[in-house]
Amino acid sequence: MTEPETHDTSDPVAGFGVPERHADRSAMGQGVSPETPNPAAATGASGAGDGHATDVIVVGAGVAGLVAALECAKVGLRVTVLERRESIGGCVGRIELDGLSLDSGAESFATRGGTVAELVESLGLSDAVESPNAAGAWLAWPGSGRRLDAAPLPRTGMLGIPANPLGDDVRRIIGWRGAWRAYADRLMPILTIGRAHSLGKLVRSRMGDAVLERLVTPISAGVYSTNPDDLDLDVVAPGLNEAMTRTGSLSGGVGQLVEERRAGGAVQGLRGGMHTLVDALAAQLERFGVDVRTGTEATDLERLGGGEAGSTGWRVRATALAAPAEASATGEVLVAGEPVDAEPRELVLDAPYVILAAPADTSRRLLDQAALGWADAADWPSAASVELVTLVLDAPALGAAPRGTGVLVAAGTPGVTAKALTHSTAKWSWLAELAGGRHVVRLSYGRAGEANPLDGRTDDEVAALALADAGALLGTPLDASMLRASGRSAWRDALSQATIGQRDRVRALEDVLAAEPGIEATGSWVAGTGLASVIPHALEAARRIRHLAVNPGDAPDAAGETPRDRSEGDA
Numbered sequence: 245m246t247e248p249e250t251h252d253t254s255d256p257v258a259g260f261g262v263p264e265r266h267a268d269r270s271a272m273g274q275g276v277s278p279e280t281p282n283p284a285a286a287t288g289a290s291g292a293g294d295g296h297a298t299d300v301i302v303v304g305a306g307v308a309g310l311v312a313a314l315e316c317a318k319v320g321l322r323v324t325v326l327e328r329r330e331s332i333g334g335c336v337g338r339i340e341l342d343g344l345s346l347d348s349g350a351e352s353f354a355t356r357g358g359t360v361a362e363l364v365e366s367l368g369l370s371d372a373v374e375s376p377n378a379a380g381a382w383l384a385w386p387g388s389g390r391r392l393d394a395a396p397l398p399r400t401g402m403l404g405i406p407a408n409p410l411g412d413d414v415r416r417i418i419g420w421r422g423a424w425r426a427y428a429d430r431l432m433p434i435l436t437i438g439r440a441h442s443l444g445k446l447v448r449s450r451m452g453d454a455v456l457e458r459l460v461t462p463i464s465a466g467v468y469s470t471n472p473d474d475l476d477l478d479v480v481a482p483g484l485n486e487a488m489t490r491t492g493s494l495s496g497g498v499g500q501l502v503e504e505r506r507a508g509g510a511v512q513g514l515r516g517g518m519h520t521l522v523d524a525l526a527a528q529l530e531r532f533g534v535d536v537r538t539g540t541e542a543t544d545l546e547r548l549g550g551g552e553a554g555s556t557g558w559r560v561r562a563t564a565l566a567a568p569a570e571a572s573a574t575g576e577v578l579v580a581g582e583p584v585d586a587e588p589r590e591l592v593l594d595a596p597y598v599i600l601a602a603p604a605d606t607s608r609r610l611l612d613q614a615a616l617g618w619a620d621a622a623d624w625p626s627a628a629s630v631e632l633v634t635l636v637l638d639a640p641a642l643g644a645a646p647r648g649t650g651v652l653v654a655a656g657t658p659g660v661t662a663k664a665l666t667h668s669t670a671k672w673s674w675l676a677e678l679a680g681g682r683h684v685v686r687l688s689y690g691r692a693g694e695a696n697p698l699d700g701r702t703d704d705e706v707a708a709l710a711l712a713d714a715g716a717l718l719g720t721p722l723d724a725s726m727l728r729a730s731g732r733s734a735w736r737d738a739l740s741q742a743t744i745g746q747r748d749r750v751r752a753l754e755d756v757l758a759a760e761p762g763i764e765a766t767g768s769w770v771a772g773t774g775l776a777s778v779i780p781h782a783l784e785a786a787r788r789i790r791h792l793a794v795n796p797g798d799a800p801d802a803a804g805e806t807p808r809d810r811s812e813g814d815a
């Protein structure tokens with residue numbers, strides 16, 4: 245186990261403590277160590293909204309908010325995290341089924357950039373890192389005569405775009421005709437495309453409809469819940485425009501990027517599930533005295549000091565249930581199984597720094613209320629709605645992993661409503677071991693621009709539908725007697741948008757925030773989907789807050805200029 249840091253040596257401001265106006269003197273004097281938890285927390289003084297002071301308010305306890313909170317707390321800043329739900333972790337959730345603790349959202353992380361691995365190591369989880377079964381996933385599509393056809397996904401490609409359009413694995417899915425049309429990409433001059441923005445339009449024009457519909461659309465639906473026509477190429481395939489220019493074709497560009505990424509582009513998971521990352525973060529937050537308030541929804545954001553840029557602090561209003569609560573079948577609120585008075589409590593929290601780490605809807609609303617002059621606040625695409633259904637099965641025939649690690653489903657595939665299936669016990673050997681002969685599969689529902697097909701269905705109806713889909717997709721008869729348990733996890737506001745124009749929208753937001761003292765926005769809605777994007781972004785946001793806490797003179801003035809801007813202007 246790696247011991248948690250007492251001082252963060254990676255940050256230039258670490259070790260300087262926090263500025264006098266925010267400093268907890270005893271915390272600074274002793275440093276904040278696991279053995280000496282933040283004294284403010286020990287006395288209850290790190291609380292907020294009830295007469296106690298806090299330095300940083302973090303809205304949202306998904307991984308972005310948790311990582312940002314920990315990074316701030318490591319240098320002695322007093323941090324309060326507000327989370328609307330009763331549990332933390334956001335999309336990195338947990339579901340308990342048939343005695344198994346399973347991931348209800350994210351189940352892996354991309355190794356690119358190395359930041360997730362660094363976090364995992366700092367939390368002492370390196371020994372739990374595991375690679376998935378290399379067998380890879382399959383694709384299902386509408387075959388002739390209303391049949392479902394299925395085959396392994398081509399081995400070399402990106403977002404379904406094949407690097408070798410005439411390869412056997414590609415031809416098996418799109419046929420000779422589709423393959424020759426895709427090969428035409430190699431013969432077309434690259435100048436005709438200029439710089440591409442839409443993934444779908446690029447693929448259609450260079451490789452034709454078969455590649456788009458059979459290969460690219462199912463992957464876009466599975467990963468982004470978005471039609472490829474609406475996906476911004478620079479967001480979902482950074483570097484592809486440049487690689488195309490270098491190689492003279494789309495397939496050539498894909499081939500080059502696949503080679504470049506082969507070294508560092510793997511996906512890994514954690515033995516025990518990705519949700520153990522959240523448990524480890526929670527333990528560290530507790531050790532560093534962070535005040536995490538679940539069941540507490542941030543409702544308003546206001547700039548203190550009359551609303552002038554250059555003013556000093558933020559007010560967050562929040563609504564909290566009286567105590568951690570659960571709802572009974574009749575809707576009454578229970579604490580430890582007992583009905584309680586569920587009158588919500590209004591909280592007012594003031595702090596010099598605020599980090600918005602909630603999804604787009606909440607963060608945009610709060611930014612709009614703070615009247616920061618962000619013109620695009622209303623002009624943000626709405627998030628996709630996805631629901632996962634997890635099944636635990638007694639089905640020995642699945643031991644042969646008939647469809648590798650899972651199946652992506654092309655739209656219109658007969659007899660199947662799901663858009664993707666993961667055969668979790670075939671993908672992760674630790675889970676197969678734990679499940680002891682049982683099988684875990686999870687299916688995902690909800691395609692871009694369509695109502696979620698599970699809306700309005702009862703749990704029993706959903707379980708029956710998922711069982712039928714799993715049988716069809718895995719090519720194995722499954723019946724109700726094999727179903728040990730099933731569970732639903734709905735993610736209505738979870739996925740980030742990678743739609744065209746997203747980079748410009750994020751840049752415009754960053755420009756507005758750069759001119760404001762002590763406010764940051766992070767999370768997948770601005771960083772991009774996936775832990776490999778979310779974690780480094782959250783760390784950077786927290787480090788800017790830490791820097792400002794130590795160097796308050798670096799705050800922007802009323803004109804939105806920082807001392808560095810001003811000195812550059814003078815030069």
Ligand SMILES: Cc1cc2nc3c(=O)[nH]c(=O)nc-3n(C[C@H](O)[C@H](O)[C@H](O)COP(=O)(O)OP(=O)(O)OC[C@H]3O[C@@H](n4cnc5c(N)ncnc54)[C@H](O)[C@@H]3O)c2cc1C
Pocket residue numbers: 303304305306307308309326327328329332333334335336348349350351352353354540541542543601602603606630632735737738739766767768769772773774775776778
């Ligand atoms: C089904 C699914 C599977 C995924 N699989 C993977 C995967 O395998 N690998 C991978 O890298 N990524 C995966 N992702 C993406 C990844 O999980 C997310 O990009 C990442 O977890 C987002 O973290 P976040 O902190 O930005 O947002 P979230 O996890 O959405 O957290 C935001 C938090 O803010 C809270 N909140 C909202 N409003 C308020 C409010 N008013 N006040 C207080 N709190 C509020 C929410 O309750 C939530 O807890 C998956 C996502 C989903 C949905």
